[in-house]
Amino acid sequence: MATVKLSSPATGLLAGGRTRRSAPARRATVIRAAAGSYADELVSTAKSVASPGRGILAIDESNATCGKRLSSIGLDNTEANRQAYRQLLLTTAGLGEYISGAILFEETLYQSTTDGKKFVDCLKDQNIMPGIKVDKGLVPLPGSNNESWCQGLDGLASRCAEYYKQGARFAKWRTVVSIPCGPSALAVKEAAWGLARYAAIAQDNGLVPIVEPEILLDGDHGIDRTLEVAEKVWSEVFFYLAQNNVLFEGILLKPSMVTPGAEHKEKASPETIAKYTLTMLRRRVPPAVPGIMFLSGGQSEVEATLNLNAMNQSPNPWHVSFSYARALQNSVLKTWQGRPENMDAAQKALLVRAKANSLAQLGRYTGEGESDDAKRGMFQKGYTY
Amino acid sequence: MVSATVLKSSFLPKKSEWGATRQAAAPRPATVSMVVRASAYADELVKTANTIASPGRGILAMDESNATCGKRLASIGLENTEANRQAYRTLLVTAPGLGQYISGAILFEETLYQSTVDGRKIVDVLVEQGIVPGIKVDKGLVPLAGSNNESWCQGLDGLASREAAYYQQGARFAKWRTVVSIPNGPSELAVKEAAWGLARYAAISQDNGLVPIVEPEILLDGEHGIERTFEVAQKVWAETFYAMAENNVMFEGILLKPSMVTPGAEAKDRATPEQVAEYTLKLLHRRIPPSVPGIMFLSGGQSEVEATQNLNAMNQGPNPWHVSFSYARALQNTCLKTWGGVPENVKAAQDALLLRAKANSLAQLGKYTSDGEAAEAKEGMFVKNYSY
Numbered sequence: 001m002a003t004v005k006l007s008s009p010a011t012g013l014l015a016g017g018r019t020r021r022s023a024p025a026r027r028a029t030v031i032r033a034a035a036g037s038y039a040d041e042l043v044s045t046a047k048s049v050a051s052p053g054r055g056i057l058a059i060d061e062s063n064a065t066c067g068k069r070l071s072s073i074g075l076d077n078t079e080a081n082r083q084a085y086r087q088l089l090l091t092t093a094g095l096g097e098y099i100s101g102a103i104l105f106e107e108t109l110y111q112s113t114t115d116g117k118k119f120v121d122c123l124k125d126q127n128i129m130p131g132i133k134v135d136k137g138l139v140p141l142p143g144s145n146n147e148s149w150c151q152g153l154d155g156l157a158s159r160c161a162e163y164y165k166q167g168a169r170f171a172k173w174r175t176v177v178s179i180p181c182g183p184s185a186l187a188v189k190e191a192a193w194g195l196a197r198y199a200a201i202a203q204d205n206g207l208v209p210i211v212e213p214e215i216l217l218d219g220d221h222g223i224d225r226t227l228e229v230a231e232k233v234w235s236e237v238f239f240y241l242a243q244n245n246v247l248f249e250g251i252l253l254k255p256s257m258v259t260p261g262a263e264h265k266e267k268a269s270p271e272t273i274a275k276y277t278l279t280m281l282r283r284r285v286p287p288a289v290p291g292i293m294f295l296s297g298g299q300s301e302v303e304a305t306l307n308l309n310a311m312n313q314s315p316n317p318w319h320v321s322f323s324y325a326r327a328l329q330n331s332v333l334k335t336w337q338g339r340p341e342n343m344d345a346a347q348k349a350l351l352v353r354a355k356a357n358s359l360a361q362l363g364r365y366t367g368e369g370e371s372d373d374a375k376r377g378m379f380q381k382g383y384t385y
Numbered sequence: 386m387v388s389a390t391v392l393k394s395s396f397l398p399k400k401s402e403w404g405a406t407r408q409a410a411a412p413r414p415a416t417v418s419m420v421v422r423a424s425a426y427a428d429e430l431v432k433t434a435n436t437i438a439s440p441g442r443g444i445l446a447m448d449e450s451n452a453t454c455g456k457r458l459a460s461i462g463l464e465n466t467e468a469n470r471q472a473y474r475t476l477l478v479t480a481p482g483l484g485q486y487i488s489g490a491i492l493f494e495e496t497l498y499q500s501t502v503d504g505r506k507i508v509d510v511l512v513e514q515g516i517v518p519g520i521k522v523d524k525g526l527v528p529l530a531g532s533n534n535e536s537w538c539q540g541l542d543g544l545a546s547r548e549a550a551y552y553q554q555g556a557r558f559a560k561w562r563t564v565v566s567i568p569n570g571p572s573e574l575a576v577k578e579a580a581w582g583l584a585r586y587a588a589i590s591q592d593n594g595l596v597p598i599v600e601p602e603i604l605l606d607g608e609h610g611i612e613r614t615f616e617v618a619q620k621v622w623a624e625t626f627y628a629m630a631e632n633n634v635m636f637e638g639i640l641l642k643p644s645m646v647t648p649g650a651e652a653k654d655r656a657t658p659e660q661v662a663e664y665t666l667k668l669l670h671r672r673i674p675p676s677v678p679g680i681m682f683l684s685g686g687q688s689e690v691e692a693t694q695n696l697n698a699m700n701q702g703p704n705p706w707h708v709s710f711s712y713a714r715a716l717q718n719t720c721l722k723t724w725g726g727v728p729e730n731v732k733a734a735q736d737a738l739l740l741r742a743k744a745n746s747l748a749q750l751g752k753y754t755s756d757g758e759a760a761e762a763k764e765g766m767f768v769k770n771y772s773y
Contacts, residue, residue, distance in 0.1 A: 232630075235630035249671075287670045288667075
């Protein structure tokens with residue numbers, strides 16, 4: 001046969017090892033080749049986060065966004081206030097029964113409690129994996145229809161390595177897709193490719209990547225349109241994850257649920273949302289992925305719990321759970337009001353929501369005793385996170 | 386199931402207007418075109434796929450082209466005549482109780498239109514047995530220009546009308562086999578062409594009421610180890626699913642026909658059934674979304690017993706999809722030899738077929754034991770550079 005150079009280096013069908021030449025450098029253990037030396041730890045971290053009855057507490061609000069939260073209860077956006085608030089959350093006794101991971105902002109990863117205990121240690125003591133937001137935010141995507149892309153690949157490897165040293169064991173990168181703006185094929189490809197590159201770099205540095213292409217709630221489209229777009233987005237994401245040799249047993253997903261747009265005339269019941277969302281997952285997510293941790297994206301606390309519960313009425317091939325920010329924190333924040341004397345009550349409020357979502361993960365949530373406040377939607381048009 | 390919506394195609398230029406007026410496209414931002422398929426056959430496709438993927442059952446592949454069937458007949462000293470092909474296929478489809486173990490039978494076109502020697506339509510016999518008739522629809526492998534001596538599978542031309550006619554005749558699933566060669570690379574080109582061809586065929590099949598069996602066979606030929614097979618299989622299936630998604634194929638209405646992940650035929654180390662199962666299941670878990678109802682493995686040169694043992698090893702625990710068989714040689718070999726073309730041997734030959742069918746049925750359920758298997762059944766059937 002002709003000695004044709006086999007499959008060009010740029011697209012080599014090579015093992016997940018580093019070499020790009022077409023030579024016989026393919027003897028690596030391929031079953032877990034990607035992710036290099038951290039493969040086993042990645043798999044066990046992902047499993048720990050995706051454990052039954054547990055989910056993720058997302059508290060990685062940037063300083064600016066955290067400022068909005070604080071000002072909503074009349075507090076200034078100071079480091080001390082951010083520390084006080086995160087301390088309230090992370091020192092809640094018994095949180096680890098319902099929460100398996102907490103996503104932090106960089107500042108918080110390096111912070112301690114007021115009596116000097118590192119936040120990462122508070123988490124580890126409760127068997128809660130510390131996670132870290134690693135993206136550098138959304139910026140306009142040239143050539144698109146006013147869409148965004150997520151930056152953060154520059155220096156990502158060293159950033160992740162540092163975070164690992166500090167105790168983080170998973171990472172998060174949030175990009176968005178807008179249905180009213182198309183989405184354009186460009187925006188979808190860029191979102192998927194960015195996520196895939198980030199995921200490979202994160203694994204290379206010991207962090208389980210949470211893969212989050214959020215399909216924004218904004219718009220008046222119906223649920224069928226959301227399903228279409230979600231299928232396209234996840235098809236692209238998985239294709240590029242494969243091309244980047246990402247180890248699927250060592251990732252977690254953070255999708256948006258498949259719902260109608262926020263301005264659509266009809267709302268969908270939890271059962272309908274579950275049906276559409278599970279259809280999408282079954283069509284796009286291979287069973288090697290250990291956990292799917294939904295974002296709440298503007299749903300009310302109770303909606304987010306009801307929808308999750310509806311998705312867990314029968315066994316799924318992956319852990320189907322939550323990674324909620326507003327849907328876990330909203331009542332906590334309002335109860336606290338920045339007052340030390342309210343701390344116990346605020347922590348209790350957190351446990352109430354955490355437990356409700358834990359039950360929802362097990363398919364056993366009943367919704368009795370929920371307050372009206374917890375039922376209020378938190379959608380904000382054009383919300384920037 | 387989700388009621389599919391069809392993206393309004395009014396903004397896409399119609400083929401007839403392609404040259405004439407590009408401004409037929411309405412002024413909207415470039416969208417990702419992703420129609421959730423509204424095949425009129427959607428419900429039937431899902432039902433057919435689930436019937437074929439039923440517990441304890443698998444597919445009898447008997448779609449050998451006339452030329453290939455000729456080789457089978459020649460091996461027992463028979464001429465390659467239509468009468469002989471008819472006699473052999475009659476023997477297979479009339480084996481009593483075959484439908485207990487066999488849920489689908491893939492036919493060659495001639496057989497789809499044939500009757501048994503006593504004048505009953507073969508498709509009717511199959512349906513009576515509880516076996517869904519299927520049909521090979523590809524037009525075979527030809528050299529792939531620009532590749533490293535690799536092949537591509539032709540058959541898209543006229544496929545839609547061909548399949549519509551097959552549906553009329555009683556077929557309810559289709560099969561298209563393309564190949565990928567590890568000794569030849571495989572090249573990126575060959576993999577992409579294989580995946581794209583399969584995806585186009587799958588979409589056309591569903592449009593015409595046939596459940597597509599998606600078969601990118603990674604040939605056994607070669608001295609590569611099992612890890613290399615695994616690499617290539619990961620690539621091939623990633624491309625195949627991506628292409629199918631782009632073509633809006635409905636995953637709940639397809640079946641897969643992969644090769645198991647094994648070392649190459651000339652590799653120095655053999656793999657045990659447990660190893661084959663470990664690698665193959667790992668591949669499936671990484672590449673196959675759970676909406677696919679059934680994965681029907683090809684045997685590709687393994688011995689009858691190997692093919693059964695490997696399948697059994699894959700079913701030692703629950704899987705998110707039906708994991709079963711679509712075997713040709715691994716079901717027919719002993720049967721053919723037992724028959725030898727002799728009418729008095731028909732019953733014994735049918736018993737041999739049923740024996741293998743039952744063994745694989747048990748393997749699908751994870752309950753097979755190889756006690757009592759004949760030596761002959763353990764003989765490998767790998768033929769170097771085998772053209773099917």
